[in-house]
Amino acid sequence: MAVTSPSIPQEIARPVAGLRRQRFTLERALSPLLLAPSAVAIFVFVYGFIVYTFYVSLSNWKSAKPDLSLRRPVGVIYADLFSQTRFQIDLRNTVVFTIMFLILAVLGGLALAILLDRHVPASGFFRSVFLFPYALSFITTGVAWSWIFNPETGINLLFDAAGINRLLAAFGTGPLKPGWITDPAVIWQLNGPLATVFPAVGDWSLKLGVPVAMIPVAMAAAWQLSGFAMAMFLAGLGTISNEVREAAALDGASDFRLYKDVIIPLLNPITVSVLIILTHVSLKIFDLIFAMSGKGPGFATDVPGIFVYEMIFRAQRYNLGAAAAIVMLASVALVIVPYLARQLKSL
Amino acid sequence: MASAPLPVTSACAPRRKGGVGRYIVLALLIAATAFYLMPVYVMVINGLKDKSYMTLSDMWKFPLYLDGGGFPLAWKTLSPNLWASLRMVIPATILSSLLGAVNGYLLSKWKFRGSDVIFTLILFGMFIPYQAILIPLIRFLDQIGLYGKWQGLVLVHVIYGIPITCLIFRNYFTNVPTELVEAARIDGAGLIQTFFQIILPLSLPAFVVVGIFQFTNIWNDFLFGVTVVFNPADQPVTVALNNLNGTNSVDWTVVMAAAVLSALPTAIVYVLLGRYFIRGLLAGSMKG
């Protein structure tokens, strides 16, 4: 669960030139030398291994026996991958999960930060509670929420206890008993409307919609990571000077206007950082879903992370698993590389 | 400003409101607290239950007696893995913190041509999905004889911990006044002496931040644990917990107790040292 933002602070002052230059030539050479082991390790373990994985994706390695001969036509595995119904579902799920999770975690984190910005007693306690889930593993979170969103236990028992179902029975309707992570339905399907514009969509077997079982999963993820967003926003709020607030108050702005028109726009850079960090977490999501709902009913909660794991370690289709891993990496890079490039410029 | 400015605690609106508004805010916060603690509540109270007199439909109720419930069996099942996690996490945390301190020092105080590019390239390593390096990683570990061994897992965590530890230390050292380093240089101290005499004595807060952050990250890892180590008794506790949850033959009270046990170390660190934890989280996120 390593998420942290890599915005890099400005160098305050660069080492000044002058007399040190000659005396410390040796020292200057020492710096890259001492950095080399770590740099080399990263180049091998990150970049070298990525190249290797990419090569595996182009190879014939699809059984227990490694076969690193090149498969021809080169790259056809990616066509195989994208034509797999399961992988198409996984891509849809990733998009849907990312959107739901970002809305819940970012808005939730912002709301909590604003509430805590309001001078309440015991704000330190509240802050600690909201950030607490961040210290837990995705596996623990997944296990805990799998019990809460199980149709036979958890939330549904609360509905019973609250008397909702007795009330519903009195009106002659069935009990309120959502299937949560076991519900296979895909709601808000866009296939019909899209087919009127792009007729080809009509032939798709993939349902473009929101898999219901993904909703509880996104909630669990937001539970875990909204505290991160809150901490980021709180830190940002702390940098907004009281003069800004007071000026707005003098202008007679309501609290609502103060936040909407002044403070939240000022937090924009932080919002961007939070969005980028959480999007990349969401694209990589694996452990939480693995422990909470698995692939879900009809792959309703399956994601590329699980697909890669199963293709490599269960089906032993190494090339297909590697290809899916490269697709995951590419999607993460799409979000992260521009961010890092911007950071590099500001160094 | 020797330490990164993280004004989390000072965040506040002008104190001008009283009355009803405050109570609404408080009520909302209490409701949110109930939501955030709900899973913790479920895990703890069900872990404490005994299946002989409670069923799953009593999930939200308090246990009738306080006799340990599923905890003794959960402890018995998980203790090898808790120890395995601890044995792996502690050296990995220490090694990656030391490595991070050196790298952060070099990249902040001894920049050279291209060092910023190298830094950015190193940073990318913390964002990759590890699925994309798993196949060659396992082959490599096998080549050096560390595949399946907990020492191999330590190595993996140290290497993939380089970017994050480097980032936090670099940002911390960037805020150490360069004049201090310059003064040491004028006194004739070289790169290594400056590190030990000037930088290291100032670094304790950064070590605490990085240490906590890495301890939590490594403890909570699942993917490396499940693929690099295969002996069930040597696997980290996250893997053992997931295996336990995957079978209905184990009592649900034991599963919930096990979830609590597996989370306990990071939870304790968080409760005791939460302030540093937040710093690690935010390290680098605020412009210096």
Place this chain on the structure above:
Amino acid sequence: MQDVTKTLTTRASRRGVLKGSAALGLGTLAASSLGSRFAAAQDEPGSLEVFSWWTSPGEAPALQALFDAYLAKYPGTEIINAAVAGGAGVNAVAVLQTRLQGNQPPDSWQTHVGHELVDQYVVPGYCEPITDIYESEKWADVIPAGLVEQATWESNQYSIPVGVHRGNGFWFNKQVMKDNGIEVGDTMTVDEFFAAADILQKAGIPALALATKDTFAAAQTFENTLLGAVGPDTYRALFKGEAPWDSPEVRAAAETYAKMLDYVNPDHSALTWDGATALIIEGKAGFNSMGDWAYGEFVSKNAVDNVGWVSHPGTNGSFVLVVDSFTLPKGAPNAENAKRWLRVVGSKEAQEAFNPLKGSIPPRTDVNREIFSPYHQWSMDSFAKDALVPSCAHSQASSPAFKQAFYDASLAFVTDKDVDTYIAMLSDAQAMDAETTS
């Protein structure tokens, strides 16, 4: 104070003496096996690492029985039980694969015979042939040829079967049937099932307990249904790639399966297979299509008296083989102990100890029938006379890649019940498989 301590000590030592004399009584019993112990003690007993996925309460004691049989012959050996939990071995197989690729084999591992043994372990070169042990132990005389053949590749044997499971069991709670006035005979047809299912549905009980969290049960229920619909010959031909999947017969099987799925428990995706057997035990569902490892669960939960069984509807006369066996790895760390282990687990004594606990029947036909439960004896009769077919859900009938496709297609089918897509996915998998093997 001292007096008290003294009294306590004396008491303790008296108790110790009593214990000692009891131990002497046991000692004389153990003396008979002293001879073999002595022989074994000549060389260092060393260690033996056995890899399996037997961790559940119905499986772990059975594995322990094999260990006990080994230790009785070779006392002092340090047995390392490298068992990995997780539904029907899916986690374990992943772990084992990574170990083997990393050249870190255990001394022996559990595998199903057939394609799983051959494709995953023998062809990649992870196994040593054990033909010489087959000959010296004369196993071919006591194990049916049809089964030995499943452990054979290019005329060498590579594993020794220890237990035979019947994959097409259909289990039910007798009390639930009685309460709802359903009579279950010795066999069940598809129509009889649907008649019973309608009655149960009216009573608010899901007729079919299904667990799809670990996927294999969805595939297994389909393969059983398929077998019932097309018969053993076509079933074998399908998995050998000699019959097309887009045939009217397969389509009919998928349609029957779709209809059965109308009667499943709604929370199936949250359950693993033992969760579904628990539904039968608790009377919360009617039937469960499951291999007879479920029997081990019924025994361990003291529910066996209330549980009845037939063959999966329409599969009477067929026996879906799910056979556990042990291998000899190339480069086993303790190769001598590994060979001893195989001799032990192939012995009559070990198989008689193992199988009643595991809920399977011995592959050896020279065992004492009397020590087995009525269910086991029923299964032995079926084993002796019925058509033996391999299970795809348990990796025996196909390559792992086809199996994964079969799993994926079945899991999708459980929710969308889309027969056309199902048939298309299975046909695609068959085409892909043909390309791989060519």
